[in-house]
Amino acid sequence: MDFLSKQKLTNLLIIVLVIINILSLSFIWYKEMHRPQLPPPQPDRENVGRFIKDQLNLSDEQKGKFDMYMKEHAEVTQRMNDEIGGLKKEILIEAFNANPDSSKVTTFSEKIGKIQSDYEKFLYEHFRKLGTVCNPEQKEKLKNIFLSSFRPKERPGMPPPGNREGRPRPDGPPPRQ
Secondary structure (H helix, E strand, O other), X not given: OOHHHHHHHHHHHHHHHHHHHHHHHHHHHHHHXXXXXXXXXXXXXXXXXXXXXXXXXXXXXXXXHHHHHHHHHHHHHHHHHHHHHHHHHHHHHHHOOOOOOHHHHHHHHHHHHHHHHHHHHHHHHHHHHHHHHOOHHHHHHHHHHHHHOOOOOOOOOOOOOOOXXXXXXXXXXXXXX
């Protein structure tokens, strides 16, 4: 083989390898972008209830009342979530109607707001009832457990909450580079 044909073959091989690399990287990128995002695992109610009871060191009598209130909470929450889900489904159906009626959407939205308002009032009563089960020391621990659930949570790949611009937080480490 003469020098010119060797150079052409080498150039052709380099071009083919570059194309294969580009296609491989494109495939990997595409698969990553279309990978289903799984929600973070949520602790189940039973484990949460067990954790709280262990942290509070409840007596058997207290555990019975606590379990009763937690069961009531689960039932009411499920019922209200089902109602809201049904109304959201109606809003979605209305959005795809040939002639959508915005007054229906307003009505559904108001019903969702009313259910959410009722739920927040129910939560208040639920927390109050749980507090009545506890002695003052346990009540303070219970309050702190519930308040800790309101701390902002970091999501993978996102800057920490309250720090969207990437500035260092006064109460934590500097953002990752």
